[in-house]
Amino acid sequence: MNTQRAIPRARCSSSVLLGSIMILAVPCAPAAQTAPQAKPAGTKPAAEAPSAPCEACHGAHGEGMAAAHVPRIAGQSAEYLKKQLDDYADGTRDNPVMTNFAKALSEKQRIKYALQYASMPTLLGPQLKTLNTVQLARGHQLAFQGDERIRVQACNSCHGPDGIGVLHAAPYLAGQSADYIASALKSFQQGTRKNDAGELMRSVAKQLNDADVVAISGYFAQVDISTK
């Protein structure tokens, strides 16, 4: 009978701790995604949070700075955000700014900031439209269908319908900074970012050429879920 008790207890770890905190946070998330969406500018965050070191670049509402390759993180899942902080700290994801910040944070602080930004309303308005119609069609094709010729599956297979993300599993791409998505794809291609389970993103990114990277990143940047 001891066996039965021992098994669930053996699973206790920091990630389970995060998971149990998330039980409180999760019910808010779907509501945040279906409610009328806050636009990036001039909106008030649902939960007033104490200022975090993240704010200077990612913004008080987690809106990011599109032109500076700084991603939106508002409403990204806590697991995803916490994992990125861990990975910056241990070098499996490479960025000089983020590595320094992440290393300086304690485990508790990483969980705190991850939960804080996860609980903010997802900013679903589009970023700049930068693509011509041919590029847009290519981006749409890769997002919805993939391409047998280069053996790439649809982005939305993992990143959710319209790239809206899959809670706990894959980050949203819809409305994300095009420059950020492009630089993320480049770092997967070059292998400087290697924190993807099963090398899933590295496998895909390596099949894309420069034009594909422009198309797919520009495509997701202009996806506007908020009007749907």
Add this chain to the structure above:
Amino acid sequence: MVQRLKEVDVIVIGVGMVGSIVAKELAAAGYKVVGLERGQTRFTVPEFQSPAIHDELRFDIRKAMMQDNTREPVTFRNLGSQVALPVRRWESFLPGTGLGGSMVHWNGQTYRFQANDFQLATRTRERYGKNFLDADLTIQDWGVTYDDLEPHYDRFEYLLGTSGKAGNIKGRIQPGGDPHESPRSRDYPTPPQKEHFSGAMFRKAASSLGYHPFPQPSSNLSQPYTNPEGMKLNACVFCGFCERYACEHYAKSVPQTVILPVLLANPNFELRTGCQVQRINLDSTKKHATGVSYIDAVGREFEQPASLVISSMFSINNVRMLLLSGIGAPYNPATGQGVVGRNYAYQTMSTVASFFDEDVHINPFMASGASGTLINDFAGDNFDHGGLGFIGGAFIGAVNTNGRPIQYHPVPPGTPNWGKGWKQAVIKHYNHTVMFSLHGSSAAQRQNYLDLDPTYRDAWGQPLLRMTFDFPQNDIKMAAHVTAKAVEIGRAMGAKQVVGSPRKGPYTVTQYQTTHNTGGTVMGDDPKTSVVNRYLQSWDVPNVFVIGASNYPQNASWNPTGTLGALTYWAIDALKNTYLKHPGRLVPA
């Protein structure tokens, strides 16, 4: 009007796993090969992409990837004294259709059989005596040995990139692998998939009882892999949609991901889809095939002449093709004479459900089709059958392949079959139950066989295949024995309630069990008891080769695909190195 086409060197009937591999090898060797596929062309993009591919109603319930049984069903009966009726809705087994064949929607469980399996009749007599077997069993040796096939198993596993852990490399037992396996020349091409939580529980319990748990060999890959054909595969994401679905991630080893693009790039190969082959044509001597006749998707009839015909369809369709073509003597169970349709066998599947308290979270939905943990301690002849009165066995495993909403709802006995009580039980147990699969061998028996139905015909006017099958007593006894052992493992896991469901007769065709239909074009050394020789060449028409699980004289304790891949490469070696240089009998009749 029948159009007669230009002669080619080789016709492959059925472009699934076997057809793709054979066609690729022979086209690369310079032969003109035509592949005739009954179904449609399909690839990972666009046909297999989500969200459409994750449609449980369409693929699981309505069987969208299966042989169209409004046009081409099978008739079934348990006993020769009954009248067989057409199976209008596939349930017990699910023959696939379309480019890539049934492998497209397989689970990726990729085993080798053991040395003992290939010489089952001889080894059983040696170990247990001449009179051990039930008199009505028609167990026989394969005509090949494990050592013959080992290099071909290896080649097939490296084609697929199978993820696993060796238990025996050249006679040396490897910790963490299956110590019962026959020696392999090297480890699997990729390491095992991550272990499921239910597998970790099983591992601990099985070890505590002295058994030898090991990770299930999986062709849903644990990491990116480039195979010897230059095809790149991705790592599996554990989406829980393998069996009955195609993989959208290029992570499951299927013809489309491991070999078809190489084949299709070869100008020596021509693929024709939507082609329903009616028969293999013979000349007036009935000892030589001249090609095949087929009807295309718009109803035009063609005759395609060829020097060599390979029947590489799903097992039971291989049997039907020979019967429709008049190749080999049909089996007669009354006299025991004849060979085509003889030794039809299946797989004897049992289950054990272990129900836990609600603080044990299994998360069954996070799974691949082959990310289980199992033991072979009660498989094959890995335990002493003396005094047990049966041969064979089963692997026992926590093989959690999915937690899909329509089909996966384990509930304990006594639960109402519908209504509020049922719904409450489903909610209560969904995430707190571990299911074991007991994958049992199937003994061939005199009265189980396949022939042509005397009454029912397909959409093209050809007689349907008739299946006559019930479980041999041997297998019922085996299922009871192994299930009792598995229940002990469930108890050792600390489950609140453990329910064993050993397979019992009569066989029912309306409940899903497995699509491991074997036999009917059995291989062997004696033309009186086999349809093809040890190189899978027809004894009666030497320019016809038949390759499929229909070659198995009886079925072993594991999924059949790995062994079929090995047999395919084994036959290809014989074709390329001997037959095609000097066409004729590879073994004197």
